[in-house]
Amino acid sequence: MGIDSTIVGQVGRQLGAGSVEVFVERLIGPGTAPAAVLTTANQAPIGMQELPRIEEMYGVDDLRNGDIVAIHSDGVVNTVFREGSANNSLFVTEQCNSHCIMCSQPPRRVSDIEYLLSVNTRAVRLMPKSLATLGITGGEPTLLGSHLAGLLRLIRVELPSTNIEILSNGRRFSDDSFTAEVAEASAELLLFSVPLYSDYAPRHDYVVQSQGAFAETIRGLYSLAMHGIRRELRVVVHQATYRRLHSLAKFVQRNLPFVEHVAFMGLEVTGFARANEAKVWVEPQEYAKPLSDAIDHLTAFGIPVSIYNVPLCLLPAELWPYARISISDWKREFLESCSKCSVRESCGGVFGTSSRQSSFIQPIL
Numbered sequence: 001m002g003i004d005s006t007i008v009g010q011v012g013r014q015l016g017a018g019s020v021e022v023f024v025e026r027l028i029g030p031g032t033a034p035a036a037v038l039t040t041a042n043q044a045p046i047g048m049q050e051l052p053r054i055e056e057m058y059g060v061d062d063l064r065n066g067d068i069v070a071i072h073s074d075g076v077v078n079t080v081f082r083e084g085s086a087n088n089s090l091f092v093t094e095q096c097n098s099h100c101i102m103c104s105q106p107p108r109r110v111s112d113i114e115y116l117l118s119v120n121t122r123a124v125r126l127m128p129k130s131l132a133t134l135g136i137t138g139g140e141p142t143l144l145g146s147h148l149a150g151l152l153r154l155i156r157v158e159l160p161s162t163n164i165e166i167l168s169n170g171r172r173f174s175d176d177s178f179t180a181e182v183a184e185a186s187a188e189l190l191l192f193s194v195p196l197y198s199d200y201a202p203r204h205d206y207v208v209q210s211q212g213a214f215a216e217t218i219r220g221l222y223s224l225a226m227h228g229i230r231r232e233l234r235v236v237v238h239q240a241t242y243r244r245l246h247s248l249a250k251f252v253q254r255n256l257p258f259v260e261h262v263a264f265m266g267l268e269v270t271g272f273a274r275a276n277e278a279k280v281w282v283e284p285q286e287y288a289k290p291l292s293d294a295i296d297h298l299t300a301f302g303i304p305v306s307i308y309n310v311p312l313c314l315l316p317a318e319l320w321p322y323a324r325i326s327i328s329d330w331k332r333e334f335l336e337s338c339s340k341c342s343v344r345e346s347c348g349g350v351f352g353t354s355s356r357q358s359s360f361i362q363p364i365l
């Protein structure tokens, strides 16, 4: 393989079926030398056998020019950026300070921040300047500490007009000096999506499995607002949250009217959600009424609302205007029966990653 340390590069010239060159520079001219080659064959093409290379690699044909890959010294290749996708995110850590009962990507106690930062820093420099939106996700991105502001500063320099959307539990922003540091790095074009699961503190703390989390998140939301950083709320709707959706909506309207959007989200049954299925699974029909009440309340006070990750056939028709196509393109699927459905084009489909789908999915004819 010849890979001594991680190579982060952009997929460039195709070398016929099953082989691609990877470049570590943004501009690929005729004289640019490749940094590595990836191939499905058992040997790299002639003349490239001295290059760092991964042979007999599965999935090379799925790579497109402009994709950015990280080639690790153990031979693992990750796609860090997919050209043409609207769902590109930097994955910055597997660690988290919460432990949500329905987390789809369970956190791990690993020391990964510096390593992923080095990969992401090189990837950002290769991304197209025209990129509309870049996510930052984990784990919990604020566990990067000061590195988060550093990463934001780099993105602002390399991708000055790109919107940055960060999924964060918001707890770290209860420290106002941390919020100030992030705001100084990039208050512009920055949005934090912060989960809030209940108006009742012990219920929120139960869902995130961390005492005091509710108070920290609320303080964090106020701090983000004070520093002029855009913020929205995300509410995953499941068995432990759906009964109080209307109360939560009233709480948001009275205490957090400065959030710019509230997204109610269907469950992805994987990770902890799969392990805790008996505690979290609920059929969308069961929460249709509290969801509808919550949406009526928020919209009556001018707070924009969306529903993510719930297919149209599981929602009452009056909620369809709020339903978005929100599942990331690489996870979004349709069932066989969806081919007959009259609203398939406007439906967001289901998580292909979920171990359980609603038994009430049926085509709308």
Ligand code: SF4
Binding pocket: 311, 312, 313, 314, 334, 335, 337, 338, 341, 342, 343, 344, 347, 348, 349, 350, 361, 362, 363, 364
């Ligand atoms: S049947 Fe399929 S396409 Fe139609 S609304 Fe349900 S999930 Fe969407």
